[in-house]
Structure formats: C-alpha cells, structure tokens
Amino acid sequence: MTAETLTKTELVCPAGTPAALRTAVDAGADAVYCGFQNASNARNFAGLNFTPAELEKAVDYAHQRGAKVLLACNTFPPGGSTDIWKTAVDDAHSFGIDAIIVADVGVANYVRETYPDQRLHLSVQAGASSPEAIRYFCREFDVRRVVLPRILTVAEIKKVHDAIPCEIEAFVFGNIGMMKEGRCALSTYVTGESTNMDGACSPAHHIRYVEDDERNLTTRLGRFAVDHFEAGEAAGYPTICKGRYLTNDRTCGYYAFEEPRTLNLSALLPDLMKAGVTALKIEGRQRSRAYVKAVVSAFRHAVDALMEGRDPKLADLIALTEGAKQTEGAFKTKTWR
DSSP states (O other): OGGGGGGGOOEEEEEESHHHHHHHHTTTTEEEEOBBBTTHHHHHHHTBOOOOHHHHHHHHHHHHHTEEEEEEEOOHHHHHHHHHHHHHHHHHTTTTOOOEEESHHHHHHHHHHHHSSSSEEEEEEGGSSSSSHHHHHHHHOOOEEEEETTOOHHHHHHHHHHHHHHHHEEEEEOOOOOOGOOOOOOOHHHHHOOOOHHHHSSOOOGGEEEEEEEEEEEEEEEEEEEEEEOOOOOOOOOOGGGGGGTTEEEEEEEEEEEOOOOEEOOOHHHHHHHHTOEEEEEEEEOHHHHHHHHHHHHHHHHHHHTTOOOOOOOOOGGSSSSSGGGGGGGHOOOOOO
C-alpha cells in the first residue's frame, strides 16, 4: 500500500480540562473535543470539563496553533427542560467552535435553525450505523460527519462510507463502551441518575470502596457490589458493565457483561484510512495529561509515518491499555464479544 491510496485523516483527541486541551494541541492533535461542566455532555464528572470562559480561551489557544475544537453536546434533554443544551450551543457558537457534536434530534434541530452556518457532527451516542440512518441526519440537519458506533468491521465501514454523503469519524484507541455506545441504562437502574440525560455513568458519589481485615477490596455502586479484588490486585473504576459477578452457573466471579480491555486499532490504521475514514478518534476525556500526551504523540507520529509511506511504530501503546489488555473489538471480526 502506498501513501497515495490513504485518506488524509484528522486526529481527534480528548480534553477533559483546559490543561489537557493544551497538552493535546501541543502533542499534535488536529482537533480536540471537550464539553461544558453540566449535563449537556456525556462525561459530566466532577472535576472535569470547561466553564464558558475556559472554553473561549481554549478555542483561541487551539486556533492560534492551527487546531480545531469540537464541543460535545451529546446527551438527551429531558422533556420541557432544554435550557442547558441551548445555552451550551449558544456559548460555543459565539466562541467560534469548529463543530458541535450532537445526539438528540431536538438539539440538532435547534442548532440548524438558530445557526445555519454551524458545522454539526453526529455523536456515537446517536447510534447511527446504517447508511439509511446517517443519510436521515444529513438530509434533515446537514450533519457533516458521523462518529460511527464501535460495532462495524473495517469492510462494513468502507461500505457505509461509499453510501453516505458525510465524513466518517472512527474510534481507534481507548475505552470501548459497548453498552449501547454510552447510552447504558444499567447505571441509571442502580443510581437513579441518567447516563443519557445527566451525562455520567457510575457517578462518583454513588461509589464506595470497602476493605476487609486482609486488605481485600470490594467495590460497590449504590447498593450493589460490582467487583472484589484480592489484596494487591489492581482495582478499576466501579462500573456495572465491567464488574465481575457470581451467578447460579459460575462459582467464581466473572465478567458477565464486558471484560475491561482497551480498544487499540493501531495495527488497522492503514485499513481504516484506505476505507475512507476522515477522522481517527482517541477516547479518554477523564484521563490524565500524561496519558493524553503519550497517546496523542504516538498516533501523531503513526499517522504522519503512514502518509509518508513509512511503517508506524506503536508498540509502546500496550503500556497504556486497561490492565495491559487490548482488543481490536468488532473492527476486525464479529466474533469478538
């Protein structure tokens, strides 16, 4: 394969804080995505995200260095309460945001009717994976890019690309989030707080860590134990979907929904670029600046190497995966669970 056969791709990177945004831009991100400190975005965790003043400064910082800023406004307003989402759109547009990432058709319609010139991207939370669904959003709201759910093989992505009138953004590294692509109802069942409308799965104030006399650790979300770790065993953030459970058929705890693994598509980059993917997305707005710097730098060098016809070097990324476990998920084969 030569560089001439590859689609020139944009590297889209996460920023949970203004400092992380500057780190991502400095490390070579073409675009950075972020959200406000409220329920309008799907990473509404305490200590993360931007105030309006911070976002305005961040847009200036990125634009001065040739990078774009994308606003995640990708949760679903409850009936009769849309002010937060409209204000987020209004503020971001006034700051010169490069695109607004939406999932809800009402939010999409507000953007299109209020700011016809504003570029719109369709969030993975919208769950649009077929050409028919994507074309609907393009026709009705002039969506310019779709972030595809992580359920398609590269061959299927190529077929979708050939059948739609907009750009494709695909995840290449980070958490997989297979529970309806971030629209999980499991956390809501336990906590009473909606992942879809409040923007946070497993909110921190519902989490407890309980250590016994032998220093074994049980992690709990609300009234449910979601995992148990032997002394010295690394404990992950307690989420329902990635917990280990006892069942009538299993005497030992096992991952009943999803085993924690990191999506790492570094080996598939040439295939994705050949399939027509316009933007490569790195997940992780809750991650540290050190993580952002390492992953963004590695993918920056890899994409540049591929475009110049050189072999990319991404072996070190395994050290940044969850529990040193990685997967290519459904992108390579549908046999993955």
